[in-house]
Amino acid sequence: MQELKENNVLQPAMPTSWYEASKPHKFCPGCGHGIILKCLGEAIDELGIKGKMVFGCDIGCSLLAWDFFDVDSVQTHHGRTTPVITGMKRANTDIIGVAYMGDGGGYAIGSQHLFNAAVRGEKITVILCNNGNYGMTGGQMAPTTLPGMKTETTPYGRDIEDSGPPTKGPEMVAAVAPEGAYVARGTISNPRQLKGFIKKGLQNQIDGNGFSFVECLSSCPTNWRTNAAQTWEFIEKDMTQYFKIGELRAPQAKEV
Numbered sequence: 241m242q243e244l245k246e247n248n249v250l251q252p253a254m255p256t257s258w259y260e261a262s263k264p265h266k267f268c269p270g271c272g273h274g275i276i277l278k279c280l281g282e283a284i285d286e287l288g289i290k291g292k293m294v295f296g297c298d299i300g301c302s303l304l305a306w307d308f309f310d311v312d313s314v315q316t317h318h319g320r321t322t323p324v325i326t327g328m329k330r331a332n333t334d335i336i337g338v339a340y341m342g343d344g345g346g347y348a349i350g351s352q353h354l355f356n357a358a359v360r361g362e363k364i365t366v367i368l369c370n371n372g373n374y375g376m377t378g379g380q381m382a383p384t385t386l387p388g389m390k391t392e393t394t395p396y397g398r399d400i401e402d403s404g405p406p407t408k409g410p411e412m413v414a415a416v417a418p419e420g421a422y423v424a425r426g427t428i429s430n431p432r433q434l435k436g437f438i439k440k441g442l443q444n445q446i447d448g449n450g451f452s453f454v455e456c457l458s459s460c461p462t463n464w465r466t467n468a469a470q471t472w473e474f475i476e477k478d479m480t481q482y483f484k485i486g487e488l489r490a491p492q493a494k495e496v
């Protein structure tokens with residue numbers, strides 16, 4: 241959808257849950273964070289939950305979203321977004337709490353928080369951006385770096401004999417979360433589907449069912465050192481081959 245701005249230039253319509261004064265956003269050109277946050281913004285709009293939202297972002301490039309939404313927001317220590325949002329939700333069960341983080345935050349330094357929140361079935365929604373590296377600090381190896389993938393700390397490619405295989409977060413969460421969990425993996429290369437997964441993850445919290453987790457395959461062209469075509473190909477061919485797209489746990493059959 242397009243809308244005319246005051247200067248008569250056509251602009252893409254922004255979700256009303258976005259904070260317009262903070263745009264243009266601060267992510268690099270071609271970064272997937274913006275696509276994930278657009279999906280989240282549209283999902284918030286469509287569910288009509290803007291007034292109830294609390295958005296938490298992590299350290300890593302997700303922190304650039306600290307003023308992204310026109311909702312109560314908090315920026316937390318590395319990987320601690322999950323327990324911070326958990327505490328807020330426990331203190332006020334009326335809120336809809338979203339913890340947003342990178343794969344470094346969620347699967348390395350914050351993995352204990354993600355794992356235990358999932359085990360306890362906390363009624364929050366965690367959205368994790370999997371871009372295969374530590375983006376903000378210059379592209380070091382992350383738990384999700386693919387076998388053979390070159391990063392700043394794996395200049396000859398990730399050797400899984402040394403570091404083990406890449407973490408499959410949704411599979412881990414799906415294995416340990418109690419009944420009522422919603423777990424899915426989407427990709428920025430299919431935003432319509434990704435928005436649907438995020439919407440179901442929010443609806444699951446609205447319904448009070450249990451823990452919700454959506455991993456989003458994403459791009460980091462700055463550190464991957466890829467052009468637009470190479471970026472897309474890496475997500476579509478390499479990432480989705482290892483990280484399978486789809487829903488792993490879905491307690492509700494109803495449409496949202």
Ligand SMILES: Cc1ncc(C[n+]2csc(CCOP(=O)(O)OP(=O)(O)O)c2C)c(N)n1
Nearest residue numbers: 300301302318342343344345373374375376
């Ligand atoms: C305790 C701690 N250790 C290390 C850092 C440095 N640090 C900041 S961002 C970051 C990487 C974040 O990567 P990821 O979570 O994958 O998010 P991305 O930037 O890729 O979106 C690291 C290691 C830190 N801020 N705090």
Ligand code: SF4
Nearest residue numbers: 267268271301375460
């Ligand atoms: S460094 Fe990577 S993850 Fe961070 S804003 Fe730039 S492209 Fe996005």
